[in-house]
Structure formats: structure tokens, C-alpha cells
Amino acid sequence: MTHGMVMGFASVLLPELRKTTDIDESTATWIASIFGISLLLGTIVAPVVMNTYGRRSANIFSASLMTVGWLIIAFFGSASSLLLARFLQGFSMGMLADMGNILIGECCSPRNRGVLLSSICLAIMIGTFIVHFLGTAISWQSIALVSACIAFVDLVIILLSPESPSFYATKGKYEECRKSFHWLRGYSEEEELEKLIKINMTRKCNETVFSDKSIKDKVRRKLVYLKTTLSKREVYKPVIIMLHLYGINQWTGAITFDTYTKDIIDVVLGTDINFPVIIVSLDLQRLVSSALALVVVKMCRRKLVLVTTMSINVICYLSIALYVYLKTHSMLGFDHFFIGLVLIHIHLFSTMVGAMPLTNIIAGEVFPLEHRGLCGMLGIIFFSINETINIKSARYLFASIGVHGAYTIYGALVVYCATVAWTLLPETKDRVLLEIEEEFRGEPFIVESKLIEDNNEIEKV
Template identity: 40%
Template sequence: MAGNEKWITPTMKQMFVVLGISLNMSGMGAILGFPAVLLPQLRAPGSQITVDSVSGSWIASIVGLSLLAGNLMVPTLMGKFGRKVASLISCTNILVCWIWLVLATDVTSILIARAFQGLSLGINLSLSPIMVGEFTSPSNRGMFSSIMASSITAMTLLVHVAGSYLAWQTASLICAAISFTSLAVLLFSPESPSWLADKGRFEDSRQSYRWLRGDAENEELEKMLEARTVRDENTHRSNVFSYIKKAFSRREFNKPVLIMIHLYMLSLWSGMALLVVYTVDTIHAIVGNDVDVALHITILDVQRTISTIFGLIIIKKLKRRTVLSVTVGLNFATLVSIAAYTYIKANTSLPFDHPAIGLTLLHIHMCSMSTGALPMPIIISGELFPLEFRSLAGGISAIAFSVNYFLTSKTVMLLYNSIGIYGTYALYAAVTFYCLVVILIFLPETKDRTLQDIEEEFRGTPRVKSAEDNAAAIPLNASHKDDEV
């Protein structure tokens, strides 16, 4: 037994926990990518369920509205009941919804299933990155966060491939099987040490922390526990209004929320809806009608998966700000290039044109988006929020994702039909540039830093070396509130 235990290292335990989180988070890729295969099948002759342009846009976008409800639920769920319980609730709901879709016989049933999927999406968007940040070592956090982000991409690929060659009901069953696997792994995962500490369950926190990290990172554990103790000794419980008022008065709350609002905006206005939700329409608009759309969707998704894995490697090696600057800069340049190409193509005569030009631009767009704008918000969101307000900050900032997802997924076809493909891409380029500027102004470097250290920088507390100094540096009049709203 002792020999076998040597193989079960803290890193392996963290990998096990991240597996459950990643499989649950992969539902995001499946849910957001599902309309790309569902809607063409429903529009096809002979479909038992038929949709028009209005009902089709609601099937694609209703997730954005219910996602908002999930955002509002998540502070209470993960603050009061814990990260593990909240994750189990989310995963179970997604599993039931996939089965519901398999049994759906009309548009109403599909809309209800999609709406309830959006609830879990809103929960996971805040919860999963926070769990990875709290469960894993600083040196591994970037890699594990990237793996979680890669799971979203891989699941989108799986759904698009399955839906291109199989019935959408079969694709739903495949997604259900993955959700069931995630549920099984999460059941055997521990609770977050940070949440246990914030609840005053210090011994449980130590046990969970050491199960995940071993004894090599005790300094971070003691700093976390001492910081919570100082707050406990100098505060009293406040009501919800006072808690929220206090949160908005703190720099360590306001700045991360501002950053995450723009990161989530960036992830969507970089072109996610164009290439993931309305893939078929975008390929036709840029490349033309004389192409094998199913084949090129698969190739794009494979390239997206490869790009995300490449992004995982560079995020592990390079600083967060550097990765964002380069990849989003390339993304902006590609959006402008596609806008210019399609405008010239529509209004003048090109001296030379070929479908390969449009396909090349689409692949550059997908690559730049997949290495930066899509995975980075998920990675960074697990690093920025202060423990005292982590649930609230995650829920509020994720509202930006909900609102912008609904706007982008609901308006793609409207924009294509009103201002054209070139106008749409120009608009996306402008929003992307704005978001990047704001992020680079306010985002500090977070690579390989502890969550406590990042929190102190946002607070403006001078960085100190010892655990005792770090505890003493926390304002004595800081009030404590259980992480619930």
C-alpha cells in the first residue's frame, strides 16, 4: 500500500479534481456549439421539428438569458453550500437537460432544455475557474486552467463532428455520457480549502489543503488561515446590503470585476458567436456556397483544438499580459482584414479571388481567438477575486458574459443582413480593441503568484515576506462575511 501511495502525488490528486471540473466546464462548449448542428438539422426537409428564423435565433440565444439567472444564483450556491455542492448541482442539471433534449418533440421542449442548460452555464462560468484557482498550486494553476479551457474547445469539436454526421439526438446522448462521468468524479472530490477556511472550519481546511497540495506549500496555507483569523477577530456579521456596499467600496473587489467584465466582453466580441454558433452562415458569407461546410467546420474545430493546446503551452511559459497582447492583437488585425476583404469583394472587383483566401482568414481568426480571447478569461477569473467577496465578484462579472452572449448570438444574422459581413467584422474589431486597452491598463501580472499575493496587490497592501507580516498587513477594521449573498 505504501508503495502505491508514492505514486499518488499531490499533482495527481489535483489532476483528478481538475478532471471533474473540466468535464463539467466542457458542457459550455457543447451548449454554445450545439445550435451550429441543431439548427441546420431542424431546417432540413423532413425534420419532425421545424424552426423559422425567429425560433432558431431564440434556440441559439436563450442560453444567454438563463445564464444571467445562473449568475445570480451562484453566489448563494457556492458561498453558502460550498464549491463542491454547487458544482454537483450544476452538473446534474446539465445531465438532465441533455436527456430532455433527446426526448424533445417540439420547439418548446428544446427551448426549455436550453434555458435550464443556461442556468448551469451561468453557475460554471464563475464557479469552475474559482475552483481550479483554489484547488491547485500556483505553479500548476495556469496549466490546469488551460486544460479546463481546452475541454470547452474539445467538446465543441466533438459536438460539431457528431452533429455533422449523426442525428442531433445522438449528439445529445454523447454529451449526457460526458456529464455523467463528470458527476462521478466530482462526487469523490474534496471541498475547497479556501471555502472551509472562510467558514471558520480551519481543521477541515488544513486536511483538504494537505490532501491536495501535500506539505510542501504550508506557508500559503498558514497565510490564508491567519488572514481569515484576523478578519474573524475584528468583525461582525452584516446583512446582505452592508456586505454588497462594503464590497463595492474595496479596490480588491472593484478592479478585478472591471477587468473580468472586459475580459468576458472580449471573449465574445472577438468572434465566438461568428465561428462557434453561426459557423455555417459565416463560412457561406466569407468563403461562398461552393464548399463542403461540414468538412470545413470539422477542420476549423480541429484547428481550434490544436490552437488551444498551443495556447496552453505558451500560457504556461509566458506572462498573461504578453499572451493577451499578442493573441488579441492578432485577433484584432484579422477582424479588420476580414472586414476589408469582404467589403472589397462585395463592392469592387478583386484582381484575384479564391475560396482559399477566405478559409485562410477564417483559420487565422480561429487560431488567434482560441489561443487568447477564449481561454484567458477562464484562466484569469480563477486568480483575481478576493476570498471574502469571491462568490459575489464572480457572479457580477459573469453577468457581462451573459449579456454579451445574448447580444452577440441574437444579433449575428441581423447584423449580417443590415450592415453586411464587413460591417459586422468591423464592429467586432472596434469592441475588441476597446476591451484590450482597458484590460492592459488595469490587469496586473498574475502568473505563478499566490491568490493571497494577488489580492494584496489589488488592495494596495505592501508586499511582505513573512506569514506573520502578511496577516498583520490586513486592515484590522476589515469586516468579514460568510461568502454568501
Template identity: 40%
Template sequence: MSGTGRWTTPFLKQCFAVSSVALNVMSYGMVFGFNASLFSDLRKSREIPLDRDSESWLASLIGITTLIGCFSTSIIIDTIGRRPALLISSTLMVSGWIGFSLASSFPALLLAKIFQGMSIGLGTTMGGILIAEYSSPKYRGSLIATIPAALLVGVLSSHSLGLFYNWFQIAIILLFCSLPGLIIAVFTPESPTFLATKGRYDECRKVFRWLRGSEDDDELEKMIEADMIVKEAKKSCKNNLSKLIKQNLTYFVTSFKKREFYIPIFIVVHLNVINQFSGGIIHDSYPMDIHTALYGTDIYMFRVIASLDLQKIFATFLTIYLTSRIRRRPLYLTIVGLNILSLLCEAGYIYARRYNLLPFDHISIVIFLQHFHMFTSGAGGTSLTAIISNELYPMQNRGLCGMICGAFFSIYMFLNIKSATYLFSLIGVDGTFCAYAALLFYSLVVFYYMVPETKDKTLQEIEDKLRGYSIARRDETLKLKDAEL
């Protein structure tokens, strides 16, 4: 890039484009953090009566509505573009906060959650894809890591406000905090990858060079060349109506026959297990239950969770730094392995404390264990998972891949949040953490055998690695079967 040092004009333009996604993701974090104040205040005031079932539905409904948002993601980002998807997501989020600020009944709370869940379902799937397409390879890992960082800043904001305000006042404050994401989204450019897939190559070059300068022209031309080859292979079908209908009907089936399609889905589905069951979501959704199990009281809950949020943010920024220095695979294996250990240590502490098996007990022990857990969850389960997942999707089917993986993410979220209170009552918080550790171990084994190294690789290089050959090389395009195209 031209200019002096890291802070060149193209890099700053990439940061500006990414900020629109980051601000919206921050709003998603505010949604998760808001649960602590909402449930804590309503349990005490009974202003809107909630029992265990209604509370679990209110917390887990976001998983179902996120699923609805995910199903619409592929259609929106592959037909009308990434930028319109970002605008729709921002609008739904603002509508959700308006709903909370006006809510006076349980159905009104549910309606607000529906808006926010659809926003999150659309935005989380699209956000990582959009950042990956905006950014150059040497900055991509760091910029994608702004997603979990922004999410955690949003969670911290909600939890910190819980120290001073009630849930209704917090909803009004967060409404105004969500507006900048909508405003900046209006001024962000469309993704150059989307423009390439639509054959708008001149616009693609213009936006790509606006974002990156001329240094990455080789990546730009390879991306356009690969798209032109695929379109040329499809051209014979476009003039034949029966072939076109058959092509559309068999699109989903034939997509799954492509290595570069089904392998990333298989990988990301398992990475989503690590993301969901690393412990962060449950700490944000049911902090009172977990803090009572660990400390025996919830009197210091908001102070402790605010410190946990700060540590998760530190862990995320540390991950951003480490991903620029260390290869993804060994870093991920180490941090998620420590996450498994932290879950087992917390479970062992709760069990030993319940049955008076501890030879020595002090509040510093549980503070250390909980912060160790949240550090490993924030660095591995949240940050690194987001970075690696968004680097694996193929260009031609990125929207469909994102939709499928986002659907699994939403299902996991719903099952995780909905089942947590029942698991707490059946096997305790300690038993629940042991079950999470088993799920993480299985998914980490899948990661070890399936995921290639992605550090400093272009998205096209990663796709070629998963496919097994380069589509841009003319002598290898004969390997493409008609059914694949």
C-alpha cells in the first residue's frame, strides 16, 4: 500500500467499511448483556411476572428468530447484496430496542426479542463474510476479530449500565447506542466479491481498489477470472429453459457434491459447537444461577460480570495480536484445550464446595477460575472461531454456506439457552459444565483433522486448498463436472 506505515489510506478505508459491521455487532452484544438486567430486575420487582418457563423462552427465543434471519440471509446477500442486508439488520435492531422501551407485558417483550433475533441472524452470518471480502489477507484476521471484540464491548456496556439503571432505562439508552451502526451502514460500499459474482467487473475493480489500493490487484484479477470461468461453463444452460429449471432445482443437491462447499460447512458446524458451548453465552444469559453456584450469593454479580467482560475484551484483542504472529491451528488447539480444562476445573470446584471436600477455600480461588474460563472462552471459542469460520466459505456459494452454518448456530443457541435452566436443576451447574467440556473436546478433534492453516492466505487460496485444485488454472478446469456447475 502507498503511504507511510500501517495507517495508509486503503487500510483506513477498510477500517471504515468494517466499522459499519462492528457497530452493528456491538448492538448484538448489548442484546445478550441486557438479559442480566432484564431478568434480575423482573425477578425482584415482578413488574412483568415471569416464571422459569417464560424466562427460558424469553432468553432462548433469540435462537429461533436468529434462525429465521439466517434463512433469509442467503437470498438477500446473494441477490440484492451485502450492504442491503446490513441496512435491514440495523433497522430490525433499532426496532427491537424501541419495542423494549415501550414494553409493559410479556408478549411485548417477546415481540422485541423477535426483531432483535432476526437482526442478529441476518447480521452475524453476513458480517463476517462482508469483513472477509472487504479486507486484504494481512489484515483480514485482525479485522474479522473485531466482530467478537465489538460483541464483547456491547455485552460490557449492558452489564455496566446494570450497575446504575433498571432494565427499562437501559433499553432507552441502548436504543440511541444502536443508531450509529445504521447511519454508517448507509455510507459503506458494496462488497467487491458480490459485484464480481453479478458480472459487474468494472464496479468490482473500482470498489476493490478504493478499499485496497493497487497492491492486491493479483487477488482481484484471480477472483474475476475464476468467476468468468464458472459463468462461461454455465452459459450453455442459460439459453435453454429446461436446463435452467433443472439447474435451479438441483442447485442445493449439486452444491453438496463440491468439496469446497461441504467441507467448510462440516467444519464450521463443529466450530459453532465450540462457540456456543464454551460457556460465554450461558454466563451472559443466566449469570445469577452461575454466580450463586460459584459464590453462594449473587450480591456481587454485576461487579464480577463487568470485570469478566473487561477480561474477555482483553482476551479478544490479545487474540487479534496473536493471529498476526502465530499460525491459526496451533493457537486454536491450545486455547480451546485450555477452555476445556477451565470448564472441568469450575465443575470440580462447584462439586467439591457443595459436598465440603475442599481442604481450603477462598473467594480468590473462584475469581481466578471464573476469569480463567472467560479468558479462554473469549480468546478461543468466540474470537478465533469467528476468524477461522469466515475464512472458509467459497466465493460462489458464500451466502448459502453462511445460511446453513448460521442456521446450525441458531439451533445450537436455542438448545443451549433453553436447556440450561433444566440442566442446572437436573445435574447442576457442575454437571452442565462437564457436558460442555465433552462437546468441546469432540469438536476440537474434528478441527484437528479437518481444518487447514489459513494465516496469510487469500480467500481464493483457501478455497483452492479445500477443493483440492485451483479453478483458475486452465488445465485443471476440466476437472469441473457439469453437475458441479
């Protein structure tokens, strides 16, 4: 929710800054986009914290930064304080973006994983709706204070939640792993639990073989590890898939629309409209669409959802671009603002049902357990770079080639990213994470006879 509130807050904050302060346009766009840069830094730090101290500790740190960021916005209104606050929020979002999908993927059952991962998108939309709705009634400082309270509630929830069973397994804490797994899922999925423990027991046994090497050998082994890891099929194929899915998430239009809502609506619908009512209607539609996405991902295959929603998205991009071009050149024989409104609704519907939930779902399903932090970091680095470029460049694209030109470019980017992702992505619906990893590997982790030998050796050690 706080992630959505950070993204939606820019569309409330920027118009008010232009009216009530002497902050120039360049500074205003930096206030809107700086969280994309700090998101990159948070992404780099997240794997280190997650793998060393656990998913829960990283989550606590992330929620604390988000709360502090909102409090700074609520009580300090200068450009420097706004930049600092948005920087802290971006850092928090970077950690959460790398960790949230991984954590949910590790903690929930395969039969519920898709729904729970897609609920991230619903929560983001709820956060955006709250900000936009409050923006029609109270000041942006008061909105920040409400957001700080929500972020604090988030922190309390995390403090009451358990650590991921997968983290305990990678650290050799198998009893804690069992307790956490049973707390989260009960006792109906013991086969997955035992397989998770056995695989990590084998890995821990192999690690002890090298524990007596010198520091020089350890450094060399780390470099070899990095090179070897990135050359593995179960690593580079999911990373390539997620780079393009994060590209889809970024360029399908929801983030651009949230940041420059008024700029886009003024061009597509005109300025003589009831802007707050239009915004609330769009937010309500996106909430309904996000809720519908829970049903869609529960019933439909991932690749079917991807190709269907991305086709709708590209068609809407091109339709809006053509409509705006004809409208600005007075070439329409008939025009009504409902035409543009319907196109915007369908466009955002495609992002809420497809691009947004699918990115979260696939990110929680395809990365290998042993290298999950590294893979997530690479994906979010790409996402944060795209987010900064997107938000920073959108206003200049609108000014130079118009909304219709920018939307045509965005449509082309979506076509490319969706084609690559659909080609490489295996079907992951309702499958155990270890099975998905085995498909990327092209072979099972341990054949049955080898597993018996390894278990005997582990018992001896």
C-alpha cells in the first residue's frame, strides 16, 4: 500500500507545488523521480541484508525508512526535505521490490501463490486510491501524515510475522524451518518441506568441504562463483525473463499515468472537466480490475494472461495516440470526452489485470532459491533505471513529440518486451518452486539413488 501511495503522491504533490511554491519545474520533476535512483540503491542492499540477517529483518528496515520518509514530508515542506524524504522512500521501495515477491513466493502454498502475489498489485492500487481520494479534500502534508500512520501499521505487522522457512533452510536451521513452515501452511505439504531441507542439507555439506581454505582461495572462489552462477541456465533465463517483465511493468503506462495524471488527462479529455471525479472513477476502476486479477490469475495460465492483456494494452496505446493526434489537428468529425475516457479506462484495465500482477507473480516463482537475492537484485536494478528514465523523460516527450508520439514509443517497447517474455517463459501456474527451478536447469536436483547416498554422507558428517 505504501508503495502505491508513494507513486500516487506525485500526482497530488506536483500541481500543488506549482501553485503554492517557487520550486522550479526541474526540481519538481526530480522530487517526482528521485525515488527511482534510491530504489536502485535499496535493491543493491536488499540481497545482502536478506541473505545475512533474514527476510524479516530487511522488511523491518524497509518499513522503518518508509515511515520516516512520510513524517519528513508531513512536517517539513522545503525542496531539500522533500528530496530527502522521497529518496528514503525510494530506498525502502527498492528493498521491498526485491524482497516482497520472494518472501511471498517462499511462504505460501503453490495453489495460493498466484493470488497472494497478485494481491500486491491490489494493495498498490488501494494505496494510490487513498492518496488521490484524500487529495480532493485535504492538504498534501495531511496526506503524508495519514500515510505515515499506515506505514507504521505495516511495521507492526512485520514485527508480528515469522521468518521465511527458506531462509532458515539455507542457514542450516532446520527445526526453525519446520516450525515456520508449519506456522504458515500447516502440515499438508510435508513433501515440499522435506525436499527443501534435504537439498539445503546437501548444499551445507558441500560448503563445509571448503571451510578450511585460505582467504585468497575464498576470494578466488567467490569470483568463480559469480561467473559460474551467471552462466547457469536456472539463473540467466529467469533474469532475462524478469528484465523484460519489469520493462512491461514500467512501460505499459500505469506509472507514467500516476505521475503525470493531469498532464495526460488535459490532453486526452480536455481541461473543461471535473478532474477530481474523473480521477476517483479511474481509481475505482483500477481497484475493481486489481480485484478481478485475483480471479484471473487463479483460473488462467500465466502466458495466456500475458499475451491477452498486452495485446489490449498495445491496441489502447495506439488508439489513444491516434485519437489525440486527430483531436489536436482538428481532424475529428465527431468528438466527446467519453471517447478518451473509455480508452483510458480500458488501457489502465489491461495494466491492472496483466502487467502489474504478472510481474509480481513471476518474480516470486522463477528465481532459484540459492541465488534468489542476486537474481532479484538484477531485475530491480533494471526496473529502477527504467523508472527513473520513464518519469524523468515523460514530460519532455510530451512537450517535444506530444502524448500521441510518446504513447506510440511506449507501445513499441511493450510489443518487444512481451514477445521476449512470452517466448522464454515456461508455464508456472500451481507448480512447486523447486519444480520450476528444475525445468530451467534442464535436470532434477538430485536423482533418487544419489539422494540416498548424500543422506548417508550427511548423517555421518
